[in-house]
Every structure is written in C-alpha cells, then in structure tokens.
Amino acid sequence: MKQTAGRPLKVALLGYGVVGSQVIRLMREQAADLAARIGAPLELAGVAVRRPGRVRSVEVDPSLITTDAEALVTREDVDIVVEVIGGIEPARSLILAAMNSGKSVVTANKALLAEDGATIHAAARDNTVDLYFEAAVAGAIPLIRPMRESLAGDHVHRVLGIVNGTTNYILDKMDSSGASFSEALEEAQALGYAEADPTADVEGFDAAAKAAILAGIAFHSRVTAADVHREGITEITAADVAGAKEMGYVIKLLAICARSEDGRSFGVRVHPAMIPRTHPLAGVREAYNAVFVEAESAGRLMFYGAGAGGAPTASAVLGDIVAVARNRLAGTCGPEESTYADLTVHPMGETVTRYHVSLDVADKPGVLARVAEMFAKQDVSIQTVRQEGLGADAQLVLVTHRASDAALSATIEGLRELDIVRDVVSVMRVEGEDAS
Secondary structure (H helix, E strand, O other), rough: OOOEEEEEEEEEEOOOHHHHHHHHHHHHOOHHHHHHHHOOOOOEEEEOOOOOOOOOOOOOOOOEOOHHEEEEEEEOOOOEEEOOOOOOOOOHHHHHHHHHHEEEEEEHHHHHHHHHHHHHHHHHHOOOOOEEEEEHOOOOOOHHHHHHHHHHOOOOOEEEEEHHHHHHHHHHHHHHHHOHHHHHHHHHHHHHOOOOHHHHHHHHHHOOOOOOOHHHHHHOOOOOHOEEEOOOOOOHHHHHHHHHHOOEEEEEEEEEEEEOOOOOOEEEEEEEEEEOOOOHHHHOOOOOOEEEEOOOOOEEEEEEEOOOOOOHHHHHHHHHHHHHHHHHHOOOOOOOOOOOOEEEOOOHOOOOOEEEEEEEEOOOHHHHHHHHHHHOOOOOOOOEEEEEOOOOOOOOOOEOOOOHHHHHHHHHHHHOOOEEEEEEEEEEOOOOHHHO
C-alpha cells in the first residue's frame, strides 16, 4: 500500500519495555534525521501495554498509551506496526491482524518466527506488506539483511555463530577467572545479562530459535525451532573449561547451520563446543555476539557486535522501520521469504565432527587397549590420547578424528558398560579448526 505524499508515517508500538522504550527515545531524538532519510516524518500513533500505570525509563504522552492492542494495530491511519512484546501469543494474533489490515510489520520476535514463521510470512505475502526482523537475531548486528539481500546471489555453505550474549558472558567468565557455572551465572544476573529465570538462555532455547531463522535464510528452506538439535551449558564445569584452556581451546555455545557435502540436506544445531583460540569466534568476549558465514563466492565473513540490550536492539528495529517506511513511500515491498530450495534437515546422528572425551578409568594394564577397542568397534578413529593423574585419580583424555555423532554416541554407550571405566567425565565436540 503506497503512502500518501506529505502525510507522516504513523507507527504503532506493541510493547513498552526495555526495547520499546529505547525505540521511542530514538524516534524522538533522531526525528529530523529519520525524516530526511525516509522522505517523510515518523509519528508515534500509539503504544500498546498490559500495565498502563507502570513507570518507564522513557516517558510518552499518556494519551498514546492503550491496552487495546488489536484496535491500535488495525487503526486506519497506522502504517507500520512494531512488535517488541515477544512470545507466541498475543504477538502472533496481533501481527496477523495488522497485516490483514494492510500494515507492514517490524518485529524482534525470534520465538514466534522460529515456531510459526510460515504463517507470518504468508500473511505478509498475501497482503503485500513488509515483514522485517533484523532485531530477532544478534541484536544490533546487521546480519539478516546481508544474508537475505547482499548474499542473495551466493551459495551459503555454513553459518557458525555465538548468538546468545548471556551464555557467552558466563563461559567467558569461567574461562578468564576459573569460576564455576553457578558463580558466573550469578554474576551475569547481577549485571542484568541474565534473567532471574535463565532457562531460555542457558538451556539453548534462545539460540535455537535464532539458528532456525538463520538456517532458513541461508539454505532457502523452511526451518522451525523443532528442527534444531539443542544442548545447553548447564553441565559445563570449571574443569571442562580449564582442560580446554590447557589444550589451546575455548568453550563457546555455538549455533551451527551447515549443508551436507552433497548439498541435498543441512543440519541445524546448538551446543557447547571447543574451538581453537586462534579462531575468530574465540576472541568474542563477555555478552557480545558474532556470526561467521561461509559462502561459495564471498568466502568467509564475520559479523560482530552487541547482541542484546535495549539500545542496540532498538537500533536494529529503527533500521527496519526506515527500510519499511521507504518501501511504503515507494509503494513497494522488501524481500519475501525464500523457501524454493526446500532442502531436508538431516538428523543429528549424521553430523560429522571431532570430539574431546574425558574418562575416569582404573589405573591398570590394558585399560587403553580396551578403550581404543571400543572406539574402533564404531569406526571412530583416535587422533590423540593422554593420561592425567595416577591410581584412583587416573583420567584418559582422547581427541578423535572426524566421526558421525551417531558413531560417537554408540561409542560412549559402550564405554559406560566397561568395568574399567568409572565415569565418562565429559564429551565435547570440537569445531572450527578449518577456520583457525
């Protein structure tokens, strides 16, 4: 729907929390510049909230506040709806109502896009309106648009990234100070990097939603959060981090989207992994995010920056508002969802990588031979092995060559049954050595 010349573009905002408040602030402080960049001024049409009496960090005219979100998004004079409330409902219903009323939408809602992106994209297409969602992945980092537009003529092979600032902060503190997981989590919570209930972050749900979005864009196929193999960081110990450090590695929670060698399928996974300290992602500290993209012609690209926070996320939202507003004035729409490839998501068992395995074993002759035999039984080749400690405290630390996840899992099950193996202390995937 083309905007009438001379009239301000009216923006309806759903959500008045940390991000919503910063969107209002930036719209107000940068009003003149935004008008010049767009070709028309932006005007806040209203702000939908659940608790109108709550004190906010950025004040707004009380007459703009409403609890009737549906009435706001379907108002005839509204041009753009910005959704920053998160969650599945009522966000989905409100976005669909807005699109069905001819409004373009800017959203930061990774969970909704990862669960039911197909419905949202279809509504945008059917109503000839825009759907922009740069802020849904990696905060302020320009990532979605480069992948959707700048790399549209290329063939992406792999996306490897740190997309959750909370877990990166925790793992970074464990690495730099020797803190335990619980100690690092408490510090992250005290600084506001982690929620009181950190489950979505530390169990990998947040990163999995983002991985689903990135994989869908990279491989032009529909992907949901249910397609993503997910593991969190709650089982990572200070000993794991120290052991990785001794070997020249750092542990990161990675989102990995990779095509199979024949190009007919791809895998999407989120899990902790050891990467060499020479890898570009190893230097990503504290609550920052970074995504490493490997494309056939462009080669290796790295996107780095603040992955969360009110102001950084609002910056990405404003960038989308500007793009949508320009399209509105021109009577055009931005890129639609691209799912033409329709590739399949292969199971985690088919994923091939290297592994670091630590075993608590009996210190007696023949132990190494029996352990090696179990690896050989599943065709998992051992690259290096070393023994740490003596007597009751003996540990074997093994690093494998590349093997399938299914073969490694079968090996670990077999090792647990051996009487000489007291405990499988840790199993960690090793990634990124081809980009170090």
